[in-house]
Amino acid sequence: MSERPPTLVTPNDWRRPFVRFGLGGAHGLLLVLLVIVGLGPLLWLAKAAITPTNDTITQPMALFPHGASLSNLRAAWVDVHVGHYLWNTIVVAFGSWLTQIVVAMTGGYALSVLRPRYATLIYWLLLATLFVPAIVLLVPLYIEIVRPPIVHHSLIDTYWAVWLPAGASAFNVVLAKRFFDNLPREIFEAARIDGAGPFTLFWKIVLPLSKPIIGVISVFAVLASWKDFLWPLLVLTDPNKQPLAVRLPAIQSQTPLGVFLAAMLIACLIPIAGFLIFQRSFLRGTGLGGAIKG
Amino acid sequence: MNAISEVTKVEAAPRASQRYRTRRTPLTWLRRGGLSTFVFMLPLLVIFGAFSWYPIVRTAVMAFQHTNLVQAPTWVGLQNFSAVIHDPQTPTAVKNTAYFALLALVFGYPIPLAAAVLMSEVRNRRGTYSVLAYLPVVIPPVVAVLLWKTFYDASGTGVFNTIFGWIGLGPFPWLQSQSWAMPSLVLESTWANAGATVIIYLAALTAVNPELYEAASVDGAGIWRKVWHVTLPQLRGVLLVTLILQIIGTAQVFLEPYLFTSGGPANATLTVLLQIYDYAFGNSLGGDYGKATALSLMLAVFLALFSFVYLFATRSWSEE
Numbered sequence: 118m119s120e121r122p123p124t125l126v127t128p129n130d131w132r133r134p135f136v137r138f139g140l141g142g143a144h145g146l147l148l149v150l151l152v153i154v155g156l157g158p159l160l161w162l163a164k165a166a167i168t169p170t171n172d173t174i175t176q177p178m179a180l181f182p183h184g185a186s187l188s189n190l191r192a193a194w195v196d197v198h199v200g201h202y203l204w205n206t207i208v209v210a211f212g213s214w215l216t217q218i219v220v221a222m223t224g225g226y227a228l229s230v231l232r233p234r235y236a237t238l239i240y241w242l243l244l245a246t247l248f249v250p251a252i253v254l255l256v257p258l259y260i261e262i263v264r265p266p267i268v269h270h271s272l273i274d275t276y277w278a279v280w281l282p283a284g285a286s287a288f289n290v291v292l293a294k295r296f297f298d299n300l301p302r303e304i305f306e307a308a309r310i311d312g313a314g315p316f317t318l319f320w321k322i323v324l325p326l327s328k329p330i331i332g333v334i335s336v337f338a339v340l341a342s343w344k345d346f347l348w349p350l351l352v353l354t355d356p357n358k359q360p361l362a363v364r365l366p367a368i369q370s371q372t373p374l375g376v377f378l379a380a381m382l383i384a385c386l387i388p389i390a391g392f393l394i395f396q397r398s399f400l401r402g403t404g405l406g407g408a409i410k411g
Numbered sequence: 412m413n414a415i416s417e418v419t420k421v422e423a424a425p426r427a428s429q430r431y432r433t434r435r436t437p438l439t440w441l442r443r444g445g446l447s448t449f450v451f452m453l454p455l456l457v458i459f460g461a462f463s464w465y466p467i468v469r470t471a472v473m474a475f476q477h478t479n480l481v482q483a484p485t486w487v488g489l490q491n492f493s494a495v496i497h498d499p500q501t502p503t504a505v506k507n508t509a510y511f512a513l514l515a516l517v518f519g520y521p522i523p524l525a526a527a528v529l530m531s532e533v534r535n536r537r538g539t540y541s542v543l544a545y546l547p548v549v550i551p552p553v554v555a556v557l558l559w560k561t562f563y564d565a566s567g568t569g570v571f572n573t574i575f576g577w578i579g580l581g582p583f584p585w586l587q588s589q590s591w592a593m594p595s596l597v598l599e600s601t602w603a604n605a606g607a608t609v610i611i612y613l614a615a616l617t618a619v620n621p622e623l624y625e626a627a628s629v630d631g632a633g634i635w636r637k638v639w640h641v642t643l644p645q646l647r648g649v650l651l652v653t654l655i656l657q658i659i660g661t662a663q664v665f666l667e668p669y670l671f672t673s674g675g676p677a678n679a680t681l682t683v684l685l686q687i688y689d690y691a692f693g694n695s696l697g698g699d700y701g702k703a704t705a706l707s708l709m710l711a712v713f714l715a716l717f718s719f720v721y722l723f724a725t726r727s728w729s730e731e
Binding site for chain 2: 125126127129130136140143144147148151152154155156158159161162174175176177178216219220223224226227228231233239242243246248249250251252253254255256257258259260261263264281282284285287290314315316319340343344346347351361362363365366369374377378381384385388389391392393396399400401403404405
């Protein structure tokens with residue numbers, strides 16, 4: 118990171134032995150705590166996933182008292198069909214990502230660049246939804262999915278029931294709009310003078326410039342969908358269509374602990390890998406979220 | 412911003428065309444690209460209309476109706492509200508939710524702040540600290556809760572009880588005791604969420620004006636005084652916001668009580684959201700959607716009033 122040097126503790130302060138050892142020690146302690154608290158549970162899960170169930174139950178903190186084996190992971194994949202549910206999770210996440218990107222990009226573009234007369238009103242209505250707790254939507258949204266007003270065909274057990282409501286994230290639209298607000302207006306004017314209509318402007322100019330914000334919105338869209346539990350539980354009642362997060366509590370009672378822990382490890386792997394690859398987008402986006410809320 | 416664009420539009424409009432400006436017909440709208448603008452606005456309008464604005468309005472209507480999915484809804488006035496208020500479980504649910512929110516503040520509010528201030532002064536491998544702190548946030552919450560449920564195994568060979576056994580403590584009952592259950596839930600929830608708050612504080616800390624530190628140093632302030640007189644006052648805006656957001660978030664806690672304890676033991680972890688869920692979806696014979704929406708509306712109105720009072724009360728404090 119190319120940040121300015123920290124200034125709360127000045128280089129002069131660092132030269133004092135008390136600060137040097139006190140703060141250095143505090144940093145070391147913090148690192149140890151973070152490893153134990155942040156990484157520890159995951160390491161335990163990884164260990165338990167390749168330890169026979171009996172060992173995990175009788176000696177949970179022992180390291181492979183009777184050796185390690187991949188049989189739990191195999192059973193999770195073959196008997197519990199974790200792969201199938203993982204695929205469902207990916208399908209749900211992909212569709213939710215797509216609706217969120219489409220709504221945020223087109224909506225942000227219309228609100229920030231095209232600015233029709235009614236844009237202010239719509240923006241205020243969007244901001245208002247940020248203040249409505251999600252729980253208010255739950256029951257009417259469920260009834261709307263069971264009995265859609267115009268379509269008259271229940272969306273229960275179709276992925277549309279998850280994909281479409283996911284698009285209604287005002288936070289994404291606000292992020293996109295603010296990003297577009299900061300793009301230099303001269304580019305748009307120049308493109309308009311060259312004869313670019315709103316569609317050309319969107320495809321050829323705005324979208325190529327939007328890669329950073331698309332990255333941030335994508336990361337949060339996929340993560341939110343991966344984490345979601347209650348809504349897919351309500352609208353996807355067919356076990357064959359449920360994502361892994363919804364299946365896990367349901368299979369817990371009929372699955373041996375070791376196999377169950379292996380299934381949970383598999384459920385964690387993709388988000389953790391995604392986080393390690395795109396950590397900059399995650400961390401910047403989270404900081405950005407704080408800035409917007411603030 | 413929009414005001415500025417309006418101004419430029421008015422200035423740019425030549426006088427000769429005033430005759431046309433007074434008569435805005437659909438044709439002029441079309442010619443000015445109104446239709447293509449509308450096409451771009453359409454996904455937002457459809458999705459938010461159908462899945463955000465409409466359900467919000469429906470909540471306000473359904474709270475005064477008796478709704479089941481078989482018959483047409485009938486108006487029942489305030490009946491749903493009085494049924495919810497007189498439900499003997501409601502006071503328990505409200506009390507438990509407030510207890511959860513309070514414990515979450517005690518456990519989860521000071522720690523991320525202290526960690527972030529400490530982390531912002533790390534000189535090497537600061538990224539490692541951030542990644543470790545954020546790692547629990549990316550674990551799917553269902554996995555986090557079910558994993559911690561394994562840790563909380565109340566037998567002598569549970570994970571936490573084994574660890575405490577090393578120093579001669581326990582075994583503790585964790586989720587099986589009425590007094591231990593709620594703190595256990597809060598502990599997991601804090602673990603799962605604190606990382607995001609740390610990252611928000613770290614971002615806010617980089618925005619603190621370095622000149623303030625310099626000025627304080629010149630005045631001879633030590634590190635503690637700089638934390639107290641520069642860092643914390645500079646962060647108060649974001650601190651106030653994370654506080655209210657955390658309260659709003661914990662007031663809607665659902666996953667932990669649902670998966671850890673289903674509200675037990677003896678309703679010790681029954682929260683408002685769990686009660687809403689029980690009203691609407693807990694009964695296999697058909698949900699009482701009126702009571703569910705009435706309770707969710709009451710919660711939403713309470714949170715709105717609370718936020719309003721909070722923002723009003725802290726207004727003078729947050730703006731210098």
